[in-house]
Amino acid sequence: EDQVTQSPEALRLQEGESSSLNCSYTVSGLRGLFWYRQDPGKGPEFLFTLYSAGEEKEKERLKATLTKKESFLHITAPKPEDSATYLCAVQSNTGNQFYFGTGTSLTVIP
Amino acid sequence: DGGITQSPKYLFRKEGQNVTLSCEQNLNHDAMYWYRQDPGQGLRLIYYSQIVNDFQKGDIAEGYSVSREKKESFPLTVTSAQKNPTAFYLCASSFRALNTEAFFGQGTRLTVV
Numbered sequence: 758e759d760q761v762t763q764s765p766e767a768l769r770l771q772e773g774e775s776s777s778l779n780c781s782y783t784v785s786g787l788r789g790l791f792w793y794r795q796d797p798g799k800g801p802e803f804l805f806t807l808y809s810a811g812e813e814k815e816k817e818r819l820k821a822t823l824t825k826k827e828s829f830l831h832i833t834a835p836k837p838e839d840s841a842t843y844l845c846a847v848q849s850n851t852g853n854q855f856y857f858g859t860g861t862s863l864t865v866i867p
Numbered sequence: 868d869g870g871i872t873q874s875p876k877y878l879f880r881k882e883g884q885n886v887t888l889s890c891e892q893n894l895n896h897d898a899m900y901w902y903r904q905d906p907g908q909g910l911r912l913i914y915y916s917q918i919v920n921d922f923q924k925g926d927i928a929e930g931y932s933v934s935r936e937k938k939e940s941f942p943l944t945v946t947s948a949q950k951n952p953t954a955f956y957l958c959a960s961s962f963r964a965l966n967t968e969a970f971f972g973q974g975t976r977l978t979v980v
Contacts, residue, residue, distance in 0.1 A: 761909070801870050853917060855912070
């Protein structure tokens with residue numbers, strides 16, 4: 758069964774304190790791995806798509822990386838406006854669905 | 868502006884009543900999806916559609932129904948058979964069903980009393 762596990766569930770950082778969020782996945786053939794940001798009461802906002810191990814994508818203070826079993830979302834020198842829940846999703850070769858993790862709730866303290 | 872519009876943002880209904888949530892997109896996307904989000908759980912797929920007049924059940928389709936008569940529209944009906952309908956509902960679309968990211972609407976929070 759396709760599964761996505763995100764850790765930690767919650768993360769509190771001081772402004773400027775860099776860290777990483779983890780997304781571990783078990784799928785029968787990965788088509789793509791997707792990162793989203795979700796603010797409270799709003800729909801997820803697309804951040805990155807990664808397709809193959811070794812691939813990296815960057816956007817401002819965020820960098821996503823992918824291995825054969827997990828993905829990391831690295832946050833460099835975060836600011837309070839980076840506070841949100843970050844969701845990871847995968848799509849496998851066996852179907853058209855996106856499978857989502859439960860997310861990591863990030864709080865950046867000024 | 869291109870995007871996905873869900874309406875209404877908040878919806879209150881009495882137990883036993885059917886209710887329909889609207890989802891419209893002007894992105895010319897083929898695939899559309901409905902997810903349910905509950906606290907502490909990941910997004911769970913209710914239904915998805917890869918093309919007009921075709922849709923498939925997701926993991927939690929019981930108590931829900933959909934239609935896809937137009938490419939732009941994918942309404943979701945929450946029926947009285949859904950045992951626990953209070954939740955945050957999210958609609959999404961993607962250019963194709965495979966290998967492309969999904970874009971989400973702003974959600975509808977349904978409360979059944």
